[in-house]
Amino acid sequence: MHAPKITFIGAGSTVFAKHLMGDILSFEELRDAEIVLYDIDEQRLGESLAVGNKIKRQLDVPASISATTDRSRALDGADFCINMIQVAGYKPGTVVDFETPKAYGLRQTIADTLGIGGIMRALRTVPVLADMSKDMERLCPDTLHINYANPMAMNCWGLSRLSKIRTVGLCHSVPHTAKELADDIGVPVDEIDYLVAGINHMAFYLKFEHKGEDLYPRIRQVMEEGRVPDWNRVRYDMFKRLGYFVTESSEHFSEYVPWYIKSGREDLIERFNIPLDEYPRRCENQIADWQRLSKDMQDPDKTVEIERSVEYGSHIIRAMVTGQPAVIYGNVTNDQIISNLPQGCCVEVPCLVDRNGIQPTRIGALPPHLAALMQTNINVQALTVEAIVTGNRDHIFHAAMLDPHTAAELDLDQIWALTGDLLKAHGDWIPENLR
Structure with missing residues (x-):
């Protein structure tokens, strides 16, 4: 294959772009890649380009790295499109997703995957991705679209219905959780064999073994x-009750279910150490960190740290370019992959990657109680996607009504009023027919 053209969409996410560029260019087979950085924010785009050129110099590779605010130019002929956009950004998007529900007494931790915040983020994001995919169909119809943007499942599900472009969604929760569990039990993570399946942020380790030994005991x-880490109490509590360990962090998982965040139950918040408003706090810290680091990263006399991340993106590109097989965890359309989850929904499973592209592993039936728990989240995803695809605004309210955490906190009148307030507050960030 020719030197691949790899387009970064939302490349103003400079720190994440830095990790991915370092991963890609560290592979000998990809050192001559053409990387095109695209974003609507010229300043952040320029910062990412400066970082990319610094990585290129440090690794001494012949890669081509350029930046543009012209989406058509960025996508034209791209072999791979890596998407990391955040529509409406931290401000106003995330702020609205937190502050408006809080006025109703509905508190959240991350609000980017499910819940009322996740629903709104999907309404902002899926239409933009679908519009981009139309450009891809015209300019690079054979590309592989690698999506890192949340809400992962709703984004990928929506695209599967609105676009012909091949898409795989990537998340680092599987390898991160494996490393955390390995540290908890004192077994090197690279010696552990595991099998994970489910939906993004609610997948479970069906197998977790060391040299044939079951590590669940x-x-x-x-x-x-009594050695459960303070920051991981929710997931260990779920493990105690379900018998399987979930992939996503405790702060995320606590808002996907109705049991941990409850008005008037501060004892639960304290007992399970739930970090309410964690995502806005994290965003503020990242902004402050970036402001401190920005000058250093652009200073030609200072080097950047290049260390391979756990992200799967570079492994996919290398496997498809060289034919050397790799196994990754990907979010893909459920086409007879997990038999007791709805066909067409987005599932997260191990996938073989080579020149043939992404080839998901057929799992069969999940333990029934795990599938039932996932279904409560899939209901919300399905109705949100249906609203976006069909333009039926009522389904946004139905999705909110069926969301486990929202329903545990608010009555139906409150849910309707809150949803209406959020749609109004988002304004032009949401398609006109859904406002």
Whole structure:
């Protein structure tokens, strides 16, 4: 294959773009890649370009790195499109997603995947991705669209119905959680064999073994000995009740279910150490960190740290370019992959990657209680996607009505009023027919 053209969409996410550029250019087979950085923010785009050129110099590779605010130019002939956009950004998008529900007494931790915040983020994001995909169909119809943008499942599900472009969604929760569990039980993570399946942020380790030994008894021992990390109490509690460990962090998971965040139950917040408003706090910290680091990253006399991340993106590109197989965890359309989840929904499973592209592993049936728990989240995803695809605004309210956390906190009149307020507050960020 020719030197691949790799387009970064939303490249103003400079720190994440830095990790991915370092990953890609660290592979010998990809050192001559053409990387095109695209964003609507010229300042952030310029900062990302400066970082990319610094990585190129440090690695001494012949890669081509350029930046543009012209989307058509960025996509034209792209072999791979890596998407990392955040429509409406932290301000106003995330702020509205948190502050408006809070006025109704509905508190959240991350609000980017499910819940009323996740629904709104999907309404902002899927139409933009679908519009981009029309350009891809015209300018690079054979590209692989690698989506990192949240809400992962709703974005990928929506695109599967609105676009012909091949898409795989990537998330780092599987390898991150494996490393955390490995640290908890004192087993090197690179010696652990695991099998994970489910939906994004609610997938479970169906197998977690070391040289044929089931490691779940050792994880139970962590609970018995009182060694559960303070920041991971929710997931260990779910493990105690379900018998399987979930992939997504405790702060995320606590808002996907109705049991941990409840008005008037501060004892639960304290007992499970739930970080309410965690995402806005994280965003503010990242902004402050970036302001401190920005000058250093653009200073030609200072180097950047290049260390391979756990992200799957570069492994996919390398495998498809060279034919050397790799196994990644991807979010793909459920086409007879998990038999007791709805066909067409977005599932997260191991996938073989080579020149043939992304080839998901057929899982069969999940343990029924895990599938039932996932279904409560899939209901919300399905109705949100249906609203976007069909333009039926009522389904936004139905999605909110069926959201586990929202329904546990608010009555139907409150849910209707809150949803209406959020749609109004988002204004032009949401398609006119859905406002």
